[in-house]
Amino acid sequence: MNLGLRTLRTGVAALALSGTVLVTGQVVLAPMASAAYGTVRASTAVNVRASATTSSAIVGVLYQGGTAQQVGEVTQGFVPITFQGSIRYVSADYLTGAASTSVSSSPPSTPSPTATPSPSTPKGTVYALESVHVRIGPSLADRVVGVLIKGRSATATGVVTGSWTQVTFDGATRWISSGYLGMGAPTAPSVQRAYTVAGHARTTTPLMIRTAAGSSFVSLGDLVTGTIVDLTGKKAAGVSQIVYQGVLRWVNSTFLVPVSTTAQPTAPPQPTTVGTRYATVALDIRATPAYTTTVITELPTGTAVKITGTVSGDYAQVVWDGAARWVTAKYLSTTQTLNTGGSVGLDNLTGNGKAIVTTVRAHFPQITTMYGVRPDPLPDHPSGHAVDIMLPNYQSNETLGWTIANYMRAHAAELHISYLIFHQHIWNIARESEGWRLMADRGSDTANHMNHVHVTVF
Numbered sequence: 001m002n003l004g005l006r007t008l009r010t011g012v013a014a015l016a017l018s019g020t021v022l023v024t025g026q027v028v029l030a031p032m033a034s035a036a037y038g039t040v041r042a043s044t045a046v047n048v049r050a051s052a053t054t055s056s057a058i059v060g061v062l063y064q065g066g067t068a069q070q071v072g073e074v075t076q077g078f079v080p081i082t083f084q085g086s087i088r089y090v091s092a093d094y095l096t097g098a099a100s101t102s103v104s105s106s107p108p109s110t111p112s113p114t115a116t117p118s119p120s121t122p123k124g125t126v127y128a129l130e131s132v133h134v135r136i137g138p139s140l141a142d143r144v145v146g147v148l149i150k151g152r153s154a155t156a157t158g159v160v161t162g163s164w165t166q167v168t169f170d171g172a173t174r175w176i177s178s179g180y181l182g183m184g185a186p187t188a189p190s191v192q193r194a195y196t197v198a199g200h201a202r203t204t205t206p207l208m209i210r211t212a213a214g215s216s217f218v219s220l221g222d223l224v225t226g227t228i229v230d231l232t233g234k235k236a237a238g239v240s241q242i243v244y245q246g247v248l249r250w251v252n253s254t255f256l257v258p259v260s261t262t263a264q265p266t267a268p269p270q271p272t273t274v275g276t277r278y279a280t281v282a283l284d285i286r287a288t289p290a291y292t293t294t295v296i297t298e299l300p301t302g303t304a305v306k307i308t309g310t311v312s313g314d315y316a317q318v319v320w321d322g323a324a325r326w327v328t329a330k331y332l333s334t335t336q337t338l339n340t341g342g343s344v345g346l347d348n349l350t351g352n353g354k355a356i357v358t359t360v361r362a363h364f365p366q367i368t369t370m371y372g373v374r375p376d377p378l379p380d381h382p383s384g385h386a387v388d389i390m391l392p393n394y395q396s397n398e399t400l401g402w403t404i405a406n407y408m409r410a411h412a413a414e415l416h417i418s419y420l421i422f423h424q425h426i427w428n429i430a431r432e433s434e435g436w437r438l439m440a441d442r443g444s445d446t447a448n449h450m451n452h453v454h455v456t457v458f
Contacts, residue, residue, distance in 0.1 A: 300361030
């Protein structure tokens with residue numbers, strides 16, 4: 001489950017999506033507006049859901065630093081985004097850059113219901129319809145200072161700004177999203193849950209969802225790596241109880257790591273490194289020096305890693321992604337070897353040329369052949385400044401070629417790329433504003449770069 005606010009029932013969320021807002025337990029019409037939204041960025045790994053509710057299906061994960069396009073107003077704490085070609089929803093608490101309201105293309109014909117005080121403006125005791133964050137100001141960008149638990153009360157001051165209600169909380173003036181507040185204390189048993197959330201965790205590998213803690217369970221499929229789940233605090237025989245789509249389930253405890261609800265954890269100090277080594281094969285990065293431990297990621301052949309000098313059995317300690325990890329020591333070398341399979345001339349590339357090779361192997365595993373240093377009338381290849389990225393079945397793989405070419409263009413500055421050639425087109429960083437420019441026909445698919453993406457680096 002997301003670490004964000006728990007939303008109202010699905011019916012209320014559907015009303016919000018259709019252009020209504022909830023104020024003090026009442027549903028009132030809100031004027032429609034044409035939205036002006038931008039890009040949002042994940043501040044931590046967060047679940048992507050099918051609809052704007054924590055009980056809806058998890059369809060993926062937006063990882064820390066990942067971006068998406070916001071396509072509508074924040075609805076009960078969820079931001080609508082485009083994800084894999086569909087409109088999906090992510091908790092606003094774990095995004096930066098989210099616009100909380102849309103921008104009208106023309107003034108609304110009637111005033112917004114929360115623009116000025118009205119008879120429905122809450123004042124006095126209000127109750128949380130769902131557990132909701134309490135903030136120091138009236139926006140999602142303002143810091144969270146507490147949580148008003150579902151069913152508990154606060155005192156509304158009568159001041160409303162946009163979709164936010166001012167309350168007195170722990171003796172201080174704070175703000176709560178109006179959609180989570182009602183004037184009457186909840187009495188219906190249906191609004192109470194049969195469990196208490198004691199904490200949150202993130203999965204570190206695809207993790208089976210079990211219906212029971214013992215051996216007589218049914219598998220409900222897997223949670224994807226990076227899924228954030230709510231924990232009840234109950235454990236049994238190596239499994240932990242979680243809340244999955246509003247129901248209590250169980251997962252393997254070994255592959256859960258805690259997640260803070262108030263602040264990002266402070267990274268442990270990194271061990272001192274003593275040198276650099278290179279992966280001679282595709283190399284597993286592990287959490288501990290044991291074959292049975294979690295594999296965090298796989299490094300492409302030729303990837304550089306920093307070593308600490310510590311060895312445990314067959315494993316050498318390295319620093320990877322800011323943390324101490326372990327790899328099989330015998331697959332580390334003091335020299336970088338990139339040539340594998342049908343590739344030729346990669347080991348004698350310049351440093352920038354080798355970076356292109358490792359980038360391709362990390363992001364485009366479909367590529368098995370690349371050419372580096374070779375004789376040529378032009379100086380690029382003989383000097384080690386050029387790489388030809390060969391496309392498998394190139395006549396039906398033009399899309400892959402353009403994907404690689406445009407990836408290289410987007411990362412040209414950090415990869416020190418001078419120019420690119422693909423499909424009889426050339427792009428040059430010095431003439432970036434002109435985009436891809438058509439080249440003259442050179443007479444063959446190879447000469448016209450139909451079967452490979454050419455990269456020349458500085």
